[in-house]
Amino acid sequence: MISIEGLRKVFKLNNNDITAVDDLTLTIPEGEIFGVIGYSGAGKSTFVRLLNRLEEPSSGRIVIDNQEITALNSKQLRLARQGIGMIFQHFNLLWSRTVEANIAFPLEIAGVPKEERARRVQELIDLVGLSGREKAYPSQLSGGQKQRVGIARALANNPKVLLCDEATSALDPETTNAILNLLVDINQKLGLTIILITHEMHVIRKICNQVAVMEQGRIVEQGNVLDVFTHPVQSVTKKFVQQIMGTNEEEDDITNLIDNYKDGTLLKLQFIGEATNQTLISEIAKRFDIHLNILQGKITQTQAGGYGTLFVQVMGEQEEIDRAVSFIQEQTSVEVEVIRDVN
Template sequence: MIHFDHVTKVYESNGTSFKAVNDVELKVEKGEIFGVIGFSGAGKSTLIRLVNLLERPTSGSVLLNDRDMASLKKSELREQRRKIGMIFQHFNLLESKNVYHNVAFPLSLAGVPKKEIDSRVTEILEFVGLSDKSTQYPDQLSGGQKQRVGIARALATSPEILLCDEATSALDPETTKSILDLLKRVRDEYNITILMITHEMNVIREVCDQVAVMEQGQLIEQGTIFDVFSNPKHQTTKNFVRTVMQDEIPESILRLLSDQERSRHIYRITFVNETTGEPILSRVSKGFDVEVNVLHGQITELQGVPFGNLIVELQGEQSEILKAIHYLQTSVQLKEVTAHAG
């Protein structure tokens, strides 16, 4: 559906060049919600603006349904852009127009007859839950309501693709969740492909099917939400995952362990799918002369799959600990950690 084919975007300024996007190879399939995450300056905003050719690639191609956007004539590009909706961090609403006319605006620009505009706007406002706000103006709305207007406006032209540029960054957590739930409905009920950029990993975890991590214009890691969250490879990805997953021993516990003279047997245990609900640690305590001390962790869900990540200490004689480790390795992922490494 969307294919970044080795895309590079270079900006020239005062005799120097800067690669905002550097040789990005990425595919977004039809009907996916695909998230691109990165810190400020990573290149993600430039990347999303390449889709509708608000920015033109310096090299490489951006293909939508196998059509190279840069090769289109002006009339063809205008037609293609009508199939691409966009929502923004700060809503970008017309303050002098009410909700109805904000949503109707792109349809009016496209020359759609008034009767069709009325029908479409009524349908979309009902879909986003703002049927009773059609005559109100942006300054009368909450942040979440403004973003719903932005989504309605983006959906007005019946797009095939929806681009979300930090769409929830200006919203509180509760409102963010309601907007993300709405975006999932947009994908499910309208079969729209969604490409979103964000710096919030909880947004990625909540709504996306796939994620790509950007740093200094390059893609450094990508995959399914489950794969990236359960086993991040790059340090930057690990840093993002740690903002929403409790996978490290707190400093207070590390200090406590470091103060002890005797050696410690500390392990990270990863439970996936059906093993998450099994009493494996209880079986270890009952089956071996070993005490299991849970230091830290959580049980959560990733893309509908139960996922647990616990850091435990095994206490007992070395021979019994080795037996317990062998048993655990048959059921779960097990990795030794140290009190200093975390």
């Protein structure tokens, strides 16, 4: 488990104090893929560099795997960092070294014997899908392959925590998905705790279990990804959710539906988690003497489950429609909103 209490980082700039991380307190469970999202300048990259003391905290306490990182001296910190891997946006590879030599570098620093080093490097090359590219140099690799080298290097010393600072920001969408799938695979196979720093909500959606939203150096909202997606509270969170869920588009769609479908009652149904797999519409049609017309719908998947929106036109006697709406309201993980009722 990672425990962070009152973490603060203040930089001096032209005799002015700039607070990059401000009284941040957070608990991250062991084995979690935990996302931290924020716009540029929110303090998220400074935060992740504080975790392994690439940046020194101004104040606060960081405990990783029962070891207080903020209390270690230089020698102790060097040893502790072997248990904290890190991958970067721009790969940070050694361009004069081959793939296998880049991966071996932290093992050399740790004093691992040559034969053991070679065996570990080959394990990691196989794990990240770079078999056959052992002798290639970074200049001969694609962006995705370079990041795979960076991931393998970060895993060399069997860390318990992997820090990812904008690890997919320099990659195209297809390569991004491949790298995210690799991180999920690593998390499941090795039981690593992964902290993922990003400004891209689709990255959070795809692989994170929990998310914290940063603004002006503070955590302004956090929780289960599905909960944050379906019920964002802070304005900055709503903007991020809007990127992936198309909230503005949905508002336009509602206006168009009201204009184009003049008869009956229009319902907006929201399905959360397991409810996206239920045959609710079929059940309603069987139970009640009403006519249903599905107008529009979509399902967005997150690591924690699906989130779906469905627009339905309902026609029939008002009493029967009211009974159907009541039935929907009784369902777990389904929310219903009457967006127009002309009966």
